[in-house]
Amino acid sequence: MLRTLACLFCLALTAGAVQAAEPTFLAINYHDIIDEEERVPPFDRVAVSRDHFESHFAWLKQQGYRVVSVQDVLDAADGKRSLPAKAVLLTFDDGYQSFYTKVFPLLKKYNYPATVALIGTWMDRSVKPDMPGDKQILTWEQARELARSGLVEIASHSYGLHQGIPANPQGNEQGAAVARRYNKETGRYEDDEAYRKRIHDAMEQSADFIFQNVGVRPRVMVWPYGEYNEITLEAAKEAGMPITMGLKDGANTLADLRAMKRLLIADDPNREQFAGIVTGLRAALPQRVAHVDMDYIHDPDPAQTERNLGALIERIRDMGISTVYLQAYSDPDGDGNAEQLYFPNRHLPVRQDLFNRVAWQLKTRAGVKVYAWMPMMAYKxxxxxxxxxxxxxxGKAQTAGHIYTRLSPFNPEARRWVGELYEDLAKHCAFDGILFHDDGILSDFEDASPQALAYTRDVWGLPGDFAALHATPKMRLAWAQRKTGLMIEFTDYLADKVRLYRPYIKTARNFYTLPLLQPESEEWYAQSFPAFLKGYDYVAVEAMPFMEKAADPDRWLAEVVKRAAAHKDGLSKTVFELQSMDWNTQKPVPMETFNRQVDMLRKLGAVHIGYYPDNAHNDQPRLSDLQQHFALPR
Incomplete structure (x- = not known):
C-alpha cells in the first residue's frame, strides 16, 4: 500500500512538472515553391521543389505535429487556450505567386493555417525581386482572397527595407533594417537619431501598405533577411506589429513572440532531410575555426589591403571550415593590448574602418560565421x-606588471568605457559572435586597488585588506572564485551591449589550460572551466602544448581532452585551439605535427577544433593539409 501511494505521489509530481513546463512551438520558414522544370541555374537556395514540399506536409501529419495559427499562439499567450503538443507555425516569406498556386491548395487540403509576408515595393512592382530567375509575385486581389480565407495571416516583410544600403567606406551593401547608412560624400555614418527616425518611418509605412491594399492591419513583422535589433523591435511594436519573426534556429516559447526563431528551409531538403532539420533544429553542429589577425590583412596601401583580403577570402572558402575568429582591434607589437580599433568608435583611434568589410566578405563570399575577437580589459x-x-x-597596491594593461572590472567607469566600445562595434559591423580575448585574468595578487578591495568587503563579505585575503589557501580560492564570477558578469554586460544591435550573437571566451588540468590554479587566474561552460556558448581552450612547453605534447593534449570530457557539456561546448606557430622557436609547427594533433583530437571525441594563427601570406597552415585533415565533411 505504501509503495502504491509512493508511486502515485511520484506520478503526480511528474504530471505537475510536465504541466509546469513552458509550452513550446516551432516556426518553419519557406520562400518559393517550384516545379522540377523550374530548377535551372542560377539556383535559388531557398526554393523548395513541389514534391519535397508536399512530402514535408505529409511527414508533419504522420508524426503528429499540429499546425497552428498566429491567433492560436496569441490565445495561448493570453491564457485563453493551451498550445497542442508538437505545435508548428508555417511561414512563407516574400509573397511569391507560388504561395497562391501551390501552397494555398495544400493548406486547404490539410486545413493548415499559414503566414505569408509581403514586401511593399515588390507588390507594387516598383522593385523587382532580388532573387535568381524571373520570380512572380502575388497580386493584391490574390492577397485579399488569402486574407478572406481564414487560413492565411497577412504579415509585413517591410515596404522598402528588403534591400541593401551602403554600410561601410568600401561600399558593401547590408540589410537596410539594421545597417547604419554610410555617406561616401561626407565620409560619415547615419547617427543614432537619423537611424531611429528612418526605422520608425519605415515601420509605419510597412504596416500602412497592407492596410491600404488588403484592408487588414498587420500584427506581424517578418524581418528582411531575419535581421533586427532593439530599435526595430520597438518601432514595429509602435506601428501595431508587436509580433516579429527572425531566422534563428530553435524552438520558441510564448515569451518569444517579440522575436520568434524560425527554421529556414534551404537547399531543397527531401523528406528525410526535413525530418532531421525539424527534430535536430540544426543544433550542436561541429565547428572548425581559423583565428585570423586583422593586422595581417591591413596595409597602408588600400590596394594591397584588398589583395590581402581577396587572398584570405579565397583561402577560407577553400578550407571548408565553419567559423573565423576575426581580430577587431590592432595589436602590431603583439603584446595583446588594444591601442587602435578596426571599426568606428567613440574612444580609441581607428587604424582603418575595416572590420565590417572583412567580416561581411567572409560571411557572404566564404560562407562562414564570424566572431569578433575583442579584449575584455586590455586597452591602452x-x-x-x-x-x-x-x-x-x-607591501602596497601599484601598477600591475602583467604584459596586459588591463582596465579593472571593479571600476564602473572603466566598465562603461569598454561597454561603449562593444556597443559601437555592434552598431557598425555585421558578425555572428564575440570571442573574448585571453586578457580576462586576475592573479592571486590582483585586483588590489582600493575600489576592488572595498567591493570585496562590502559586496562579497570577504576581508577588505590584501593580507587577510592572501592569508590562507582557502581564502585565496574564495577570493579567486568571486573574481571569476565578476568577470563572467562583466562579459555578460558586454554581450548585452552587443545584443542591443546584434541580438543573435553567440559568445566564446579564451581559456588557459592550467585551470582545466589543475582546477586549484583558479587561484592564480580567476578562471574556472565549469563556470565558463555555464557562462558562454563556447569555451575556447588554448590547447597549445608547445606554448606550455609540454614534455610530451601528444600526451598533454590527450589529457586536456580527457579533463574537458569529464564535465557536463565539456566536449559539446569546447573549442580546442591548436597552435600553428611555435612562439618559443619563432617557427611554424610542422604540418605533420599539426595534422597528427587534429586527427588525435577528433579520435578523442573533440567536437570543435580551431587553430591560431592563420597566415594567408605564407600558406601556414598549408591549405592542402587543412582541406584533408581539418575541413568539415561536405
Whole structure:
C-alpha cells in the first residue's frame, strides 16, 4: 500500500512538472515553391521543389505535429487556450505567386493555417525581386482572397527595407533594417537619431501598405533577411506589429513572440532531410575555426589591403571550415593590448574602418560565421590611473606588471568605457559572435586597488585588506572564485551591449589550460572551466602544448581532452585551439605535427577544433593539409 501511494505521489509530481513546463512551438520558414522544370541555374537556395514540399506536409501529419495559427499562439499567450503538443507555425516569406498556386491548395487540403509576408515595393512592382530567375509575385486581389480565407495571416516583410544600403567606406551593401547608412560624400555614418527616425518611418509605412491594399492591419513583422535589433523591435511594436519573426534556429516559447526563431528551409531538403532539420533544429553542429589577425590583412596601401583580403577570402572558402575568429582591434607589437580599433568608435583611434568589410566578405563570399575577437580589459588609452588593475607588490597596491594593461572590472567607469566600445562595434559591423580575448585574468595578487578591495568587503563579505585575503589557501580560492564570477558578469554586460544591435550573437571566451588540468590554479587566474561552460556558448581552450612547453605534447593534449570530457557539456561546448606557430622557436609547427594533433583530437571525441594563427601570406597552415585533415565533411 505504501509503495502504491509512493508511486502515485511520484506520478503526480511528474504530471505537475510536465504541466509546469513552458509550452513550446516551432516556426518553419519557406520562400518559393517550384516545379522540377523550374530548377535551372542560377539556383535559388531557398526554393523548395513541389514534391519535397508536399512530402514535408505529409511527414508533419504522420508524426503528429499540429499546425497552428498566429491567433492560436496569441490565445495561448493570453491564457485563453493551451498550445497542442508538437505545435508548428508555417511561414512563407516574400509573397511569391507560388504561395497562391501551390501552397494555398495544400493548406486547404490539410486545413493548415499559414503566414505569408509581403514586401511593399515588390507588390507594387516598383522593385523587382532580388532573387535568381524571373520570380512572380502575388497580386493584391490574390492577397485579399488569402486574407478572406481564414487560413492565411497577412504579415509585413517591410515596404522598402528588403534591400541593401551602403554600410561601410568600401561600399558593401547590408540589410537596410539594421545597417547604419554610410555617406561616401561626407565620409560619415547615419547617427543614432537619423537611424531611429528612418526605422520608425519605415515601420509605419510597412504596416500602412497592407492596410491600404488588403484592408487588414498587420500584427506581424517578418524581418528582411531575419535581421533586427532593439530599435526595430520597438518601432514595429509602435506601428501595431508587436509580433516579429527572425531566422534563428530553435524552438520558441510564448515569451518569444517579440522575436520568434524560425527554421529556414534551404537547399531543397527531401523528406528525410526535413525530418532531421525539424527534430535536430540544426543544433550542436561541429565547428572548425581559423583565428585570423586583422593586422595581417591591413596595409597602408588600400590596394594591397584588398589583395590581402581577396587572398584570405579565397583561402577560407577553400578550407571548408565553419567559423573565423576575426581580430577587431590592432595589436602590431603583439603584446595583446588594444591601442587602435578596426571599426568606428567613440574612444580609441581607428587604424582603418575595416572590420565590417572583412567580416561581411567572409560571411557572404566564404560562407562562414564570424566572431569578433575583442579584449575584455586590455586597452591602452589615456585614462585615469585608478581605472586600471592594481597588483599588490612590495607591501602596497601599484601598477600591475602583467604584459596586459588591463582596465579593472571593479571600476564602473572603466566598465562603461569598454561597454561603449562593444556597443559601437555592434552598431557598425555585421558578425555572428564575440570571442573574448585571453586578457580576462586576475592573479592571486590582483585586483588590489582600493575600489576592488572595498567591493570585496562590502559586496562579497570577504576581508577588505590584501593580507587577510592572501592569508590562507582557502581564502585565496574564495577570493579567486568571486573574481571569476565578476568577470563572467562583466562579459555578460558586454554581450548585452552587443545584443542591443546584434541580438543573435553567440559568445566564446579564451581559456588557459592550467585551470582545466589543475582546477586549484583558479587561484592564480580567476578562471574556472565549469563556470565558463555555464557562462558562454563556447569555451575556447588554448590547447597549445608547445606554448606550455609540454614534455610530451601528444600526451598533454590527450589529457586536456580527457579533463574537458569529464564535465557536463565539456566536449559539446569546447573549442580546442591548436597552435600553428611555435612562439618559443619563432617557427611554424610542422604540418605533420599539426595534422597528427587534429586527427588525435577528433579520435578523442573533440567536437570543435580551431587553430591560431592563420597566415594567408605564407600558406601556414598549408591549405592542402587543412582541406584533408581539418575541413568539415561536405
Amino acid at each position: 588609452a589615456k585614462l585615469p590611473d585608478d581605472w586600471y588593475v592594481k597588483e599588490w607588490r612590495d
